Amino acid sequence: TQLLEQSPQFLSIQEGENLTVYCNSSSVFSSLQWYRQEPGEGPVLLVTVVTGGEVKKLKRLTFQFGDARKDSSLHITAAQPGDTGLYLCAGSTGTGSARQLTFGSGTQLTVLP
Amino acid sequence: DAGITQSPRHKVTETGTPVTLRCHQTENHRYMYWYRQDPGHGLRLIHYSYGVKDTDKGEVSDGYSVSRSKTEDFLLTLESATSSQTSVYFCATQGAGEKLFFGSGTQLSVL
Numbered sequence: 001t002q003l004l005e006q007s008p009q010f011l012s013i014q015e016g017e018n019l020t021v022y023c024n025s026s027s028v029f030s031s032l033q034w035y036r037q038e039p040g041e042g043p044v045l046l047v048t049v050v051t052g053g054e055v056k057k058l059k060r061l062t063f064q065f066g067d068a069r070k071d072s073s074l075h076i077t078a079a080q081p082g083d084t085g086l087y088l089c090a091g092s093t094g095t096g097s098a099r100q101l102t103f104g105s106g107t108q109l110t111v112l113p
Numbered sequence: 114d115a116g117i118t119q120s121p122r123h124k125v126t127e128t129g130t131p132v133t134l135r136c137h138q139t140e141n142h143r144y145m146y147w148y149r150q151d152p153g154h155g156l157r158l159i160h161y162s163y164g165v166k167d168t169d170k171g172e173v174s175d176g177y178s179v180s181r182s183k184t185e186d187f188l189l190t191l192e193s194a195t196s197s198q199t200s201v202y203f204c205a206t207q208g209a210g211e212k213l214f215f216g217s218g219t220q221l222s223v224l
Contacts, residue, residue: 004155031211042117042203042215043156088155097163098146098211099171103155 004091004104012110016078021107023089024071030094032072034063037086079111116140119204119216127224132191134219136204144207145187149200162187194223
């Protein structure tokens, strides 16, 4: 069974601060997805990283896939209250079916105004 | 985004009763999934479907069954609800690649 560990589990910061959350595994993934989930809603896909060492930017969010494709990080610059939510990573073994996606347990981020 | 509607949004039931949750999609996606979400466990796959009448088990399928009689509808049934099945249930469809689109969830409490 492939496991994805996310850290930290909880993070509370002030508006304007920077933060990084991590997603780590001992397994190699063909790609890794990041989702954000707001209270009372389902997760929404933010980005998919595919290539080892790949960096993708989405406004103030920067996603990186580790060179060995076993880990990933999400960095948020100048966090805003609207960034509050549960951030989930999900690793894929590349079969084409989401049936084999492995989800991490998530990082609950709270950005205080 | 895929139009995914889950019903009911909230349900309280008693131990031993059967419960059916419904997922309806308007995007004609072939693959559909049922997950449960519990604190500290992330999303765990219960069952999935790869077409009408084609379903298979996920990692936490015990005590659950599913049916898919039409492309747009995927039903999850708890045959005899237990307190350990208190959870938030999410339905998802798969778009291009392995991208998942999730519904808004059903909060189920089994007393």
